[in-house]
Amino acid sequence: MGNTAPSDFPVDSFDAGHSLRPLVATHISTEPFRNPRVTYKTVMLKSAEKERHVVFMILRNRWPFQHELRGYGSDLEEDSSSQDTVLVTKRRLFNYIWFRGSSIDLDPIFDEHAVNTRQRRNGAQSELKLYLSNAKKTFNFIPEDIIFIALMEPTSIPLQRWESDRQTAAPRQETLDSQNEQSAVQSLKPVDGGITAWRVLIAAFIFEALLWGLPISFGVFQEYYTTLPQFAGNSNVALIGTIAQGLSYLGSPLSAAITRRFPKYRRQQIWLSWPLCIGGLIAGSFTTSVTGLILTQGVMYGVGFILLTYPILSMVDEWWVARKGMAFGLITSAAGAAGVIIPFIINALLRKYGYQTTLRALGIGMLLLTGPLIPLFKGRLPVSEHSTPAKVNWDFLQKPLFYVYGISTLIQGLGLFFPALYLPSYATSIGLSSTQGALALATMSLAQLIGQFAFGWLTDQKISVSGLAIACSIMATIATFALWGTAKSLGLLVGFSLLYGFFGYGFGVMRVGMGRAVSDDPSTAVTTYSTLVFFQGIGNVLVGPVSQALILRRVNIEEYGISKYKFLVVFTGGCMAASAVVITIWYTLPRSLRVLTFEKRFLRTSRASRASHGVAPAVQGCYPNYDPKSQHVMIPSSAGWSIPLDEDYGFIPSFSFTDPDIVCHKGATPGQNTIPINAGDSIVLQWYPTPWTSGHHGPVLDYLASCNGSCTTVEKTELKFFKIAEAGIIASTPFPAYYASDLLRDNNSSWTVTIPSTLKSGEYILRHEIIALHVAWNEGGAQAYPQCINLNVTGIGNDEPVGKSAQIFYGSKDEGILIDIWQFNGTYAIPGPDVWPGVVGHAQLNSPTK
16 A cells, blocks of 8 residues: 545635536555546646646546546645556547636547556656647646646445334444445446457358358359359349348347347357358258258358358447447458458359269358357357347437438449449440459449448547538449440559548448437437448348349440449449438428427427436445446446436426436436345435535436346336335425425435335336426426436335336426416425325325315
């Protein structure tokens, strides 16, 4: 252990109406990285005017790459004897500093990775100087003013639970603290890196390259099949590849929905569908008809491939979060890698051994190459064996932007696949050899590999996905019109292949970024991805009939597109251009037309009242050493549901009370822990920052809902809540009245909730809610602040109350929701359902009218 740090930090005011708690340092640790809990680090800087010190507080959580950096003014004395480790965090998540009462953005200074250094004072100082060297003017200090670097770990706050007999609380508290400590130590493996994450990603890349490489190389099979006497003249040969690829595209939403709803069966789904792919190849080798090949190499293979794809993608989705675009881009680029090699292998096998032996060899080869990879596919997040199947969240379908992206993807997909299909025949038509045509196609595949990985990486860099999509489409348009249509030599054809492969296929990786843009729910990433794949797949299915209508019979090398392909070239380039135009037009519209009315009003209201809003209540003890104000960047294994970072800490306006956000707050996702509690016990909920804003008058409501299994994977829209407590008006004075929210404020912004004693044991969601009525005289003015916490209730009761969805609790015009509290008439009707009759000894704090 190191030297003892000062015990209290005087802290400046943080927000109007809210003050931060003082930071208490218990000790300085020389081995902070062995402690998985949150740690506090301070770096003291003296300003150029020597007026005061600036204290940087870096919060570290056991989830890698998720940190917050803050600064506070302090009058601490120099402690030149401090020697400790420093963690310099450079993550663009809610980074700011308070210096002389002003907020200064740190994003220009800190880039997007973290550097851990285990150095003593001098080394740590030089490390920090390097990162702050460009901040002299902004912060008005010089790097040489660094005084010392220290690490502190505040003590955890015990969970406040008690029964009527307070004397029994102490031993039970020790048990809870022990459980919390064990939970803190048992951390999940890191995301966005680490051996397991890379192992899953590389295995997925190989799987995609090998198994998807066969359908996209079907052109080689098709050319061979048409030369066989038994298949000659049969137009249905093209259906083999069309069905195999079409099922993979059009079946994406269904496969993703199955995976999302039954996550605990993902590995079983892979083991069941993988043999369909292998079996499709082996079975096809024994058929002698086109119909047989359609059923085996087409249907059987296509069904197997799509059913195994999304279980794998969902696992990759869990391991890669901040770098999800890069990960999905790498997987998507596997098709490019396959296109460089697999067509040549298939062609050589077909010419030497025939299609039957080739299909058997490919089947056995896939068995040997992909089989050993299946055990490597493991999800990162634990799934309860008793969890309720999760319902797919389709809320993104309500966003107009999703349809803009969908239409753009559909149009782009209509033209995307023609060059890859007809490039070899185009090369032959201009006098090049088949080998040169294959070279041009391989060049396109190589460019596709590089482009999709590059654009996948770019989508993670906070660059506008719409801008990237427009750029891809425009460059593909230029390549098509300027190079493909005029290509009379191998050089121009290869140049077209490079540009089109890089930008045209790079567009497909935008599906990850587009999904992020239309939904802040991380669980929808695979769903939005698969839906956009479906849109692109429509073009893949139509490529055959459309091309037949566009290709002419006559070849004239002097004409544009050598005459035969001129309409195909124009159609392809036109689709690329139209894809860019759709997104461009959308962003030229006035903002009032680009957002839904409720979204616009919500954002406007939240900005106007930013300084007055609180943060999710922290259940004391569930978050050891945890700052609840930073819950969106310090993600613990907590019982409280997590809410994404937003411009404001937010509320749900009353005209959105029927939306899923009303259940547990905007974009809330389940907590990954539970609080053990006995039926009949009480729990204290602490709102932070304190105090709750005095002007936000309104009722306080508490509900419970059974998870029917694990609460960590439950779908919030399926929860059925029953009310266990409510409080409205406590007293008629002072004006406008003394509401439950005022009582909460006066009680240090805390609220005590008692769990019904007759409740049946099991996991429940506690839904705690404040409804602020200060502007409720207009429809949409009432503001709900719901929060959810996972509980594991133990008791001897057998009651299983019947509840209802939180989405039907209130209407925007209900009594108690649409109300002018400034015209007080002495009564207030508490909104929502009645309190469950099974609550014994319920103290209903409200007006006499209810």
